[in-house]
Amino acid sequence: MQNLMEACCRQCTHSPQTPCSDYISCRLEGPLCHDSALCKESRKDWIRAIQQPAEGKKRLLICAGTGCIASGSRPLKEHLETELTARGLRQDVDIILTGCHGFCEQGPILIVEPGKTFYCRVQTEDVDEIVEQHLLREERVDRLLYREPGSGEAVFAYPEIRFYALQKRIVLQNCGHINPEDIGEYVASQGYQGLRMALSMEQGAVIEELKRSGLRGRGGAGFLTGMKWEFTANAPGEKKYIVCNADEGDPGAFMDRSVLEGDPHAVIEGMLIAAHAIGADEGYIYVRAEYPLAIERLQIAISQAKKYGLLGTNILGTGFNFNLHIKAGAGAFVCGEETALLTSIEGNRGMPRVRPPFPAVKGLWDKPTNINNVETYANVPHILRRGADWYAQMGTGTSKGSKVFALTGKVNNTGLVEVPMGLSLREIIFDIGGGIRDHKPFKAVQIGGPSGGCLPESMLDLPVDYDSLTAAGAMVGSGGLVVMDEETCMVDIARFFLSFTQKESCGKCTPCREGTKRMLEILTRMTQGDGRRGDVEALEELAQVVKDSSLCGLGQTAPNPVLTTLRYFRHEYEAHIQEKRCPAGACSALLTYQIEADRCIGCTLCARVCPVNCISGKPKEVHLIDSTRCIKCGACKDKCKFNAVSRR
């Protein structure tokens, strides 16, 4: 056996041309068609090798997701290899590259097995110590362990880190733990079992199972997945398509990227199950072009799945055919909208169209098409393998299962967090996220990206599920959670999101094209100190019109950040308009810089860094800023060692 996926001996006849229906079960429990202790043993050896290091061996798992590569995991791996080779230890240590652990801020992340020791921010300079101390002397390198924010306590093993201990990882279960470029590791972790079960079921039964699980789409709107599949399955037509929406456009969310990079086969398996249930034989994954690594990992996964007969014709001897293609996006947020995405695959400008007809009836090249998000598909194999009841016991009344959130902004632990639906925002931000950075007070959390809303402190105990968030004016959306502290200005945040949606508006319909522009003008004026009486009312009216009369979800939800900040932080708008003051101290046009006479010792540092030379004063005397010439760059404040420059 070359690896877990290859034939064990000449008696195994599985190949894409001569598929064996027991191929998947046979990998883990086989051999099933013949009796051989040797063949059984070699399977076990491969599985063991994947799950734990052999006796006396060590396994180093290095994160090779986008985040950790940015922090230097590639040179780290090379350095480790040279160092181990130089010391003659190379054959005693397995080095494995994994996908993202969702804790990118702590990267590069290195895990040592056995023991699950979790090292963070590991640099090439640390390699010597890890080899010398941990690998040779079996002593942990304390310096590199993760420390809990707050208590500063070092944590020895991965599962004990609060950030992970409080999560429920289903979709992210394999991310960071298996090598995403080896299909064998996926299969050893129960991969493709869901497909095996689905293929043994009637198509209608698979759909029924999905409906019973209560899974709702993770891409934004939260439509019941089983129901969507049923529509497509029942739509008249021979040719049908399965499409995966991997356009992940919400700035601040990166769960789809992590799943594609860390566990690409889970998405492929989910799509295969959907194809079987719906009766489709062809599929597309539309990946945003900013994710080159995700595209590369998907290409590898697809070619391996083909090689072992899990994609192509007559899959596992059941007569089921499915071919999968990758389409790289070309940079347009609106292409995340399903009808825009489909027309983009067809080679057109990605503009949304009126629905109905829905893609389930008339989609890609006018054929019935089922389109789901990456995370939605990645849930499917688990539901098939472990059953709808198991899935439905997690979550709340109408929101079942778990959801991945991208926790970012001014929070201590930034990263991907998978929790059962219904946990409170407080638990996510303070227990898992470790609270706000630098002990500052919490101000707001923006949830759901440009379509979502900003929620204040008083909403922290809100359970996070589809319906509660919508009622509060926000939405689950893609699951971006951006935490803000007192230094973030709510008017500026509303302006920021609107400038994003305004830029990305495709221009097809007037309310969105013109309405967002007018709203942006008003908000920009406010942040520049030119807010006028009546602006808030004008914003509210415009927001309502854009929301009610835009053609697609982009326009319909673009006003949400404005409406929620108006609802929960109206006083900040008023301060900008009436007092020309930014309470957060973020809108630079509304600030003044001043030197406090009682603190300044006249060190001259500020005068030397001021780019417009507007600070005067003799050495050892109090300095003065000429506020008429000051461009409010903040350089003086950053430089002053005596905290003598104040910003108001």
Added chain:
Amino acid sequence: MCNCSCTGEPALSEKDRRLVELLNKYRTVPGVLIPVLQEAQEIYGYLPAEVLQKVARELQIPLAKVYGVVTFYSQFHLKPRGRNIIRVCLGTACHVRGGDKIFAALQKELAVDDGETTTDLRFTLESVACIGACGLAPVIMINHDTHGRLTPEKLTGILAKYE
């Protein structure tokens, strides 16, 4: 005797030859315009007018439609670009952690605006909304390398690595 290899036809450059190959490969695939333009841009570094004309002619798609597609998507470029492409993230996570300061510092350092290229063609500066490395905010991407946890001071050292 002249020993040039001229055959009387206008000589095809290496790039043009690759474009012809590309068009031949895809001619019959449905919905292929965007991938063809993406690969053509890989070859030329941008999309010159002659290339758009050739793509339109060979795929039998109206030039107006080709131009419409090119101008719709932010990834296509009609002008030559720098040897190194700097993408500064101005997504939410980066915005909250000071991405705009990084952008301003780069504008100043390179003396170009969003979407512009330095006169020596060394750098093109662009803003993007999220490159999926939000945990490391603020983030920039130069070519295929991502640089995170940035401060304006770190930029000069990073730029020096790209010629």
